[in-house]
Amino acid sequence: MAQPDFLLIGAMKCGTSTLATQLGLQDGVFMTTPKEPNFFSDDDIYARGTDWYAALYAEAAPGDLKGEASTHYTKLPTYPDTVARMTALLAAPRLVYMIRNPMTRAVSHYIHEWSEGRMSSDPVQAFESSEEITSYGCYGMQIAPFVEAYGAAHIHLTSLEQIKADPDAEFTRIAAFLGLPDTAAWVHDLPAQNISAERMRRLPLQGLLIDHPLAAALRRRLVPKSLRAWIRAKRTMTTRPEIPKDLQNRIETRFVEDRDRLAAIFPDHPALDLCYPFAPQ
Incomplete structure (x- = not known):
């Protein structure tokens, strides 16, 4: 049965669409359509069965590295069965986990939900009532089950901040981890994916x-x-919402605690400084 060689497993609103597009442009790489199958996470999609999932890779050429990108895979507690389902089917896939400043990610998450009509125009109420806005940015907590299942050596942690700072160097590291040819390179004239200058409800x-x-x-x-x-x-939301300082401090405190968990898995990783400017030095 056709299976992926690698998966981009999130996080939401951290640039995975852009990375998936960049990988799909490389010779010898096949990315699924749709980009986010969400097979292992969503119950209704998982119910379609493994043959449905294998068919997503049917058009890959012989020798292609096959991949998909589903941010639902790192959305605890919303999708609790992801890792169990994945390990039952995939023995040793390579996993790429892309993160960003978790507070910035949380605001982008809120804007996305607001534009879809799922959250009110009051960001304070949304942050207070929606656990997911914070928990999806607790990267240590989200990645820990994958580490337990596959080992940290099978996971490449990267960040939007690293790619913005030096896309060539970071893409080279990602390509090497995935086993792409040395000719793999970041395409600089490609617009960022899944981003709009204005947010319309x-x-x-x-x-x-x-x-x-x-x-x-x-x-x-x-x-x-x-x-x-x-x-x-x-x-249209013309400006990013302001989060009151006391609420921001409480959320950042939780993110700093989770950063320690991430640091225990990936010690000295550059994302630990780049993504957590609010963490005590």
Whole structure:
């Protein structure tokens, strides 16, 4: 049965879409469509069976390194069965875990949920009521089950900060870990993936009333441009939300405690300094 050689396992809002696209552009690398199968995490997708998952790799050429990128794999406590399902099928895959400043990640997570209409316009209420915003950025906690299952040697920890600082050098390290040819290189003229300059909140029946080509044509014909612009502005988050200092301090304290767990697994890793500027020195 066709299986992946490697998986990008998250974290959410940390640049995995860009990394997956960069890897897919390399000779000898095959990435799945969809990019995020979420096979091992989501119950309804896992129920489709291993033949469905194997079929995602059916078009890979002989000798290709096969991979996928699913951020759901490091979303505890939402998807608790991921590692057990993965180890039952995959003996020794190479895993890439991409992180970033967890506080910045949390704000991006909130903006994403707000734009999808799943969280209110009150970021304080969202942070207080949604455990996932914080827990998905507890990287030590998230990666620990994979370390226990496969060993730290099978995991490459990287960060958005490292790739931004020196994409060529960090991509070379990732390529070497995955076993790509020496010719593998970062593509510099590729736009960042899964990023938008403006965050627009989705509406009920968005697909039918907003995104459908016929609805769009009627809207352009019947609704004045000035009114369309006003409605668009009302649905757009133009500035990143401000998190009150006391709430930020509480969240950062939790992240610093989790950083110690991450440091125990990956001691002296550059991400420990780059991603945690708020940690005591």
